[in-house]
Amino acid sequence: MENSYHLIIVGAGMAGLCAAAEAAAQGASVLVLEKEEKFGGSSLLSGRYMAFAGTDIQQREGIADQTEYLVADMLAVGEGKNEVDLVEAYGERQFETYQWLVAQGVEFHKVQAVSGHSVPRGHTITPLQAITALYEGAKSSGNVVFKTQAIVQRLRKNAAGRVAEVIYEHEGEILTATAENGVLLTSGGFSKSEELLSAFAPQLDGALRIGGAGNVGDGIRLASEQGAWLRDFPYLKGTFGFHPTADGPWKSQALAFYKGAIIVNKRAERFVNESISYKLIGTEALRQPDQITYQIWDQAIMDQGVAVDALYDFAKLQALGLIEQAETLEELAEKIDLPIEALNKTISVYNGDVSNGSDRQFGRTSLTHHFGKPQPIRQAPFYAMHTTVAMLATYAGVSVDRYAQVLNPYHEPIEGLYAAGEIAGGFHGAGYMTGSSLGKAAIFGRVAVQSALTKHAVL
Incomplete structure (x- = not known):
């Protein structure tokens, strides 16, 4: 027929x-x-x-x-x-x-x-x-x-x-x-x-x-x-990890937090266990003041970037001007308009907890799910990416x-x-x-x- x-x-x-x-x-x-x-x-x-x-x-x-x-x-x-x-x-x-x-x-x-x-x-x-x-x-x-x-x-x-x-x-x-x-x-x-x-x-x-x-x-x-x-x-949840420009021709995304970065809001405060699903992180990110959040990491984490990878090609994102770099946390905070003292305190508390094997704030024990071990963020230079939530699927x-x-x-x-x-x-x-x-x-x-x-x- x-x-x-x-x-x-x-x-x-x-x-x-x-x-x-x-x-x-x-x-x-x-x-x-x-x-x-x-x-x-x-x-x-x-x-x-x-x-x-x-x-x-x-x-x-x-x-x-x-x-x-x-x-x-x-x-x-x-x-x-x-x-x-x-x-x-x-x-x-x-x-x-x-x-x-x-x-x-x-x-x-x-x-x-x-x-x-x-x-x-x-x-x-x-x-x-x-x-x-x-x-x-x-x-x-x-x-x-x-x-x-x-x-x-x-x-x-x-x-x-x-x-x-x-x-x-x-x-x-x-x-x-x-x-x-x-x-x-x-x-x-x-x-x-x-x-x-x-x-x-x-x-x-x-x-x-x-x-x-x-x-x-x-x-x-x-x-x-x-x-x-x-x-x-x-x-239904959005996906965390996208740069705010991702609604344009380039779907720029980085999951540095699964390599060890932390995520902070505009007050430079952590608000989530970074090892959980980026869908669950997205829900928490949309609840932050003005929905503004940043990933913060150091050179040791930057070195774990993977070329030509959609989620971990940090060098490419930096070349596109989407990642900020600074020699000190104070300089980084100034570049992305975060309170300097608050960012220093957040990093200090996190580093101390990671070194002691216990994240007292959010219970992070891994990089993602049950895999990997968090490390302190202390090796200059330091990096930040303005990150938001997107509906992809x-x-x-x-x-x-x-x-x-x-x-x-x-x-x-x-x-x-x-x-x-x-x-x-x-x-x-x-x-x-x-x-x-x-x-x-x-x-x-x-x-x-x-x-x-x-x-x-x-x-």
Whole structure:
């Protein structure tokens, strides 16, 4: 039948392209509809990390890790609000998905210790390289039709009550396509929708808006019309670590606090345990006077910068004029307009506590989560970066099960409807572990395809 496919995928970021590549390999006919002119979405703006455990890269670095540690960390960071079955499904599929991505041509460079991990397991990619490899693999199969600037307007059920029709606009025409096996929503979140952010997260009014241009919640609306239940909206949080200029063309970000920096407000006072999730830090930062905060560190921490790393390339940020440097703390305080005596006192108390092995103010015992040991800030020169909170991804959305089936309010699958990636709620819970967003996009994008083709096999 013309305009009939086994699967229709709405959105072409990491989740959608992994799904397309998986479906193509299984011989399914696929239509991928992308609203924007280019593929990638917010995946191209990500911090470049994917969370995997027990990989060859870790082994070469001498890092002992396993699935059980990864799952435990995710649940701990999520403060027990995660859907345990989803996290365990991630654990079951994570290593095989890592190997699959490598086979698809996705290049992994190294591992870093990043937010929420008890060992270094943030596997770095170059998002554009990964997106391109996945697209080219799916396209070369001949089984996948890609359409850009295709705006999905509505989903419709067939006579049997399954979601099967997609109505979309493309090149000035309103078209309808039919999915025999299922419709997969991989259309991202709503970090660029002032309407939805104001309705669901008014506490984030002060956060920068830097997500993908198409992230306005289209998929959530499409699924909701079909009866989807929503998850995790009370836990919406911004991401701490961005320079205030990040709402421009450069998404400048530094997480020096995970290398040992402290974070202070305009009174030069610490206000948080710097080792916790940058989502939780972001919540506290927005509560500070005038929402002004700075990261403060020394040369020993500066030396731990990592070139060409989205989160730790301190030298590049300094070259861009985003990091201040001074030979003394007094000079640094003057440069960034902090009270000199207060900054001296804050650093002195912190250094004393770190040297004594006990942070009396906020209980910091590590660099990030359970990894690393804080060191005193005392080696000149000293550095500071004005840092703020940004909405890059929303991590709340439609309820799904471990098979990526979208669920209704009674936890029943909505026949024919699947979701993966940022649009899917229930996975992260109250916190966020770096690398789990791209990780779950890849894992559940593939799971959705496998579920749809198995449940309603017509191949």
